[in-house]
Amino acid sequence: MPKRGRRTLAQWQDRHQQIINLLKAEGALSITALAERFDCSPATIRRDIAILQPQMTELKKYHGVVAVDGAVTERHYQDKVTESQAEKEHIAEAVCGIIADGSVVGLNGGTTTMAVAREIVGTNKQVTVVTNAINVAFELSHSDVTVVVIGGVLRTFNFETTGLMAVHNLESLHLDWVILGANGIHPVFGVSTVSEPEAAIGAAFARHADQVMVVVDHTKLGHQALHRMLGWTDVSALASDVAASPVIAGWRPGLPLELYHQTGLANVWRVMPS
Numbered sequence: 001m002p003k004r005g006r007r008t009l010a011q012w013q014d015r016h017q018q019i020i021n022l023l024k025a026e027g028a029l030s031i032t033a034l035a036e037r038f039d040c041s042p043a044t045i046r047r048d049i050a051i052l053q054p055q056m057t058e059l060k061k062y063h064g065v066v067a068v069d070g071a072v073t074e075r076h077y078q079d080k081v082t083e084s085q086a087e088k089e090h091i092a093e094a095v096c097g098i099i100a101d102g103s104v105v106g107l108n109g110g111t112t113t114m115a116v117a118r119e120i121v122g123t124n125k126q127v128t129v130v131t132n133a134i135n136v137a138f139e140l141s142h143s144d145v146t147v148v149v150i151g152g153v154l155r156t157f158n159f160e161t162t163g164l165m166a167v168h169n170l171e172s173l174h175l176d177w178v179i180l181g182a183n184g185i186h187p188v189f190g191v192s193t194v195s196e197p198e199a200a201i202g203a204a205f206a207r208h209a210d211q212v213m214v215v216v217d218h219t220k221l222g223h224q225a226l227h228r229m230l231g232w233t234d235v236s237a238l239a240s241d242v243a244a245s246p247v248i249a250g251w252r253p254g255l256p257l258e259l260y261h262q263t264g265l266a267n268v269w270r271v272m273p274s
Contacts, residue, residue, distance in 0.1 A: 015048065016051065016052055018038070019034060019038075019045075020052070020056070020059075022034070023059075023066060028065050028067035028192075028194075028223075028224050028226045029065070029066055029224060030064055030065050030066075030186075030188070030224055031046060031064050031065070031066065032188075033224070034066065049061055049066055065189070065192075065224055065228075067226040080110075080111045083111070083219075084217040084218075084241075085111075087217040087218065087243070088111060088112045088217055089115050089118075089119070090242075090263065090266040091112060091115065091116075091216075091217065091239050091240060091241055091266045092115035092118065092119035092215075093263055093265070093266065094261060094262070094263045094265075094266035094267065094268050095119070095239050095268070096116065096120060096125055097261060098261050098268060099177060101126040101127065103128075103176040103177055104127070104128045104129075104130065104176045105120075105127050105130070105176065105177045105178070105179060106129075106131065106177065106178035106179065106180075106208075106209055107129055107130070107131045107133065107136050108131070108132055108133060108160065108178075108181060108198070108205060109131075109135070109136060109159055109181070109198075110181030110182075111181070112181040112215045112217065113179055113180070113181045113215065114133075114135065114139065116179055116215065117131075117140055118139060120140065120145060121139065121140060121142055121145070124143070124144075125145070126144075128145070128146040128147075128148065129145055129146070129147050129148070130147075130150060130170075131148070131150070132149070132150050132152060132160050132161045132201055132205075134149065134154065134159050134160075135159040136159075149161075150169040151165055151169055152164075152166025152167075152201075153166070155197070160198065160201075161201075162195075162197035162198060162200065162201045163197060166204070167200060167201060167204040170201075170204045170205060173208055174208060174210075175205070175209035175210065176210050176211065177209060177210070177211045177213060178208075178211070178213070179213050180202050180205060180212065180213070180215065181214075181215055181216065182202070182214055182216055182225075182229060183220065183223070183225040184220055184222075184224050184225040185214060185220055185223070185238070186222060187222075187255045190228055190229070190232050191229045192224055192225035192226070192227055192228050192229055193225050193229050194225045195227065196227045198227075198229070199227035202229040203229055203230060203234075206229075206230055206234050211236040211237065212230065212234060212235050212236045212237070213235075213236060213237040213239055214237070214238050214239070215239045215240070216238075217243075218243040218247065221240065221247045221248075222247060232255065236270070237260065237268055237269060237270050238257065239268045239269075240266065241265065241266050241267075242264075242265055242266060242267060244267070245267060255271075256271065256273070256274050257269040257270070257271060258270045
């Protein structure tokens with residue numbers, strides 16, 4: 001009979017399998033989150049991952065986050081177009097309600113930022129848009145909006161350009177706002193994406209903008225993708241649909257978010273100095 005507090009081999013193996021199942025289901029989790037799930041110390045989870053990694057080459061650990069390659073795959077743009085479509089349109093309406101005419105606005109790629117681009121066209125917003133997404137640029141070409149495409153290496157499955165050229169071309173630009181979509185947003189880990197190149201270009205956009213707004217529908221809240229794009233100190237505002245409100249309320253007061261703008265179907269929160 002095992003000593004009190006000790007686990008049998010079968011129990012260890014069962015937890016390892018549960019860790020793998022969780023990562024495949026949720027994409028990526030922090031060491032801390034896994035420790036909380038299994039009521040153990042972060043050191044124990046690190047040892048578990050160290051045991052599992054030789055058996056699973058697709059298991060990756062990056063800055064305190066664990067993911068299974070293939071579980072957090074980069075999906076084709078077209079596969080995401082119909083997901084939370086109405087919510088994204090509501091978010092776009094709220095975002096455009098606070099962007100002043102004459103602003104220079106950065107947009108990265110994604111279905112939510114595409115909704116913002118369509119709202120800019122639909123409301124005849126008088127702005128200049130800087131983007132790394134060629135489909136966003138094409139959408140804006142149907143209007144009088146001035147469009148700057150930053151160039152770089154095209155990722156054909158999501159229509160975004162990334163890489164050193166794209167980052168370098170942002171260095172000579174000033175943005176009043178940058179509107180960034182993401183794969184996950186978490187009260188501790190911040191804003192994240194499944195792709196390192198996309199994280200890098202999002203961070204570069206933020207460095208050259210006076211105001212940084214993250215736009216995500218409620219399904220992205222609480223999730224941590226593999227690559228951090230921004231910490232909360234880099235974010236000025238968060239826009240999401242109304243279903244996000246209870247989640248946001250649960251993040252306060254630890255995360256200083258203040259309701260700034262609402263339309264009835266979507267809200268924008270300001271990130272206040274802590």
